[in-house]
Amino acid sequence: MSPPPRAAPSRLAASAGAGAAAFRIAAAALWLFAAGAAHAVLDCEFNGRKVNPSDGSSTAGKTGLMRCKDRETGELQREQQIQNGVLMGLARFYEKGKLAREHTLNAKGHIHGLAREFAANGQVLREAVYDDGQEHGLVRSFYPSGQLRRATLYPAVGADRAFVEFTERGQMSALRCGEVPMLAPAADDARLCGFVGGPSQVELFDTAGVLRSRVSYLAGKRVRSQSFxxxxxxxxxxxxxxxxxxxxxxxxxxxxxxxxxxxxxxxxxxxxxxxxxxEKGTLIRDRRWDRAGEPIGDDSYHLNGRPRSKSVYRGTGDARTVEITEFYDSGQRAAHGRYLVAGRGRQLPVGTHRRFSEKGVLLAESNFDAKGRVTRERSWDENGELLRDDEVFEDGSRKTIMSR
Structure with missing residues (x-):
């Protein structure tokens, strides 16, 4: 479907647009001139006559090719097409007499169409196509040797960007798959990304040629990876x-x-x-969550494989609790207690909490109310004889019921 016709701009709008365009052209000229002048003073000429690209009046109404040279060395630095006084068309930039980059500018001063960068030996280092200043389609960069370095596909809005990278040895070093194959002819991502023939097997290397990872894709989605x-x-x-x-x-x-x-x-x-x-590969902790992400178990182990602690979660919402049992490395129970699971992972002790000796003798017992405050504490010796029995009040004060 063809787009609807645009309404003709008013004189005021046309005047404002022309002013803005003139400003962009002047700004582009200043930027281009400053880029070259940062390292050298440039003398520019148009059909054998000197012009100043930062002064629009010197090129007003002219059409043709402007050439700029280094005043000190006489080396060509830039060639720029001008159309009716506007910097528009092919632009080429040189370094030490060698073409370094070239692109085409549209009437708005934006890069449009093919843009390339070159090494001193003439080898293309980068090649891209622009659409009104935005990279579009397959963008490729190369090593000075000519080996493909990176290929990136900039698709239409809404699609995933895909890219592939290679080392100078020609070994693949990185890969990102798109929603569909889109990197050909730079890379066979139909196969590499598992769009044909089932899951792929891709090996990625570093610059020294060392294998760094193996990756498997299926229909553009990574399903397995292994790094080394x-x-x-x-x-x-x-x-x-x-x-x-x-x-x-x-x-x-x-x-x-x-x-x-x-x-x-x-x-x-x-x-x-x-x-x-x-470090030896023995299990030392095992945590589990339900489908909602709530913890349901947390077990830890001594290095000899015996339990160190076991946590069991029960209930929901404000009534959710966790019961924790601790063990000696002999397997004997060391402590037991229940906690109310509060917000942000906080745990409030509730009910009766007990601690035992390695022989299984009860050594201490604490009672907590529903708000996690201790209300009574008792302790025993290794023979089971009661040593102390204290009642604890809200302000932290104590009343000793029995003390030996």
Whole structure:
């Protein structure tokens, strides 16, 4: 469908537009002139006559090619097309007599169409297409050797940007897939991103040629990745199966130190389980959450594999509690108590809390009210003989019921 015709501008609007355009042209000329003049004083000429690109009157009404040279060395610095007094058309910039970059300006002073940058040997270093000052389509950059360095696709609004990077050896070093294949002919992202032939297998290298990661994509989505240490041992593994994402972290010796599992929802991910491991690989902590992200269990372990503590959550809302039991490394219970789960992870002790010796003898007992305030404390010796019995009041004062 063709766009609706635009209404003709009023004289005032046309005058204001012309003034704004003149300002942009003058500003562009000043910027271009200053860019060259930052390192050299330039002398510009148009058809053999001197002109000053920062003074619009010297080029007013002219059409043709302006050339600027370094006053001291006489080296060509810039060539710029002028159309009816406007800096418009092809612009070329030189360094030490060699073409360094070129592009085309539209009537608004914006880069429009093909733009390129060059190495001293004439090799293209960057190549892009602009649409009224905005990069559009496939943008490519190269090493001085001519090897492709990076290719980026700037698609229409609403689509994901995709890119691929290579080392100077020609090995892939980075990849980001789009919603559909879009990097050809720079890269076969239909295959690399798993749009054809099932999940892909991609290897990414650093500049020294060392394998840094392996990545698998399916229909443009990353489903598995694995990164490596310098010694080749795995560093991090990340895998998605169905609606579950699992991340594993390893030490430089290859020992798994952490594993985290998320449930993938429509707009976010909810952590479901997280396990921590010792330097030797033994489980030292195991935490679990429900589908709403609320904790349901938190267990820790001694290095000998026996329980260190167990936390069990119950209830909902303001009545939610956690019951915590602690253990000696022998397996004997060391303490037990219940807590009210308050906001921001705070826990208020409620009910009766007890601590035991390694032989299972009760050593201390504290009673708490519904607000987490201690109301009574008792203690015993290793033989089970009562040592002290105190009643505790709201202001913190005590009344000793029995003391030995």
């Amino acid at each position: 240490y310098d010694n080749g041992k795995p560093s991090v593994q990340d895998e998605i199966v169905g609606r579950q994402r699992t991340e594993r972290q390893f030490s430089s010796e290859g020992v798994k130190r952490r594993e985290t599992v998320w449930l993938l929802l429509e707009r976010n991910a909810v952590r479901q389980r997280e396990q921590e491991f010792s």
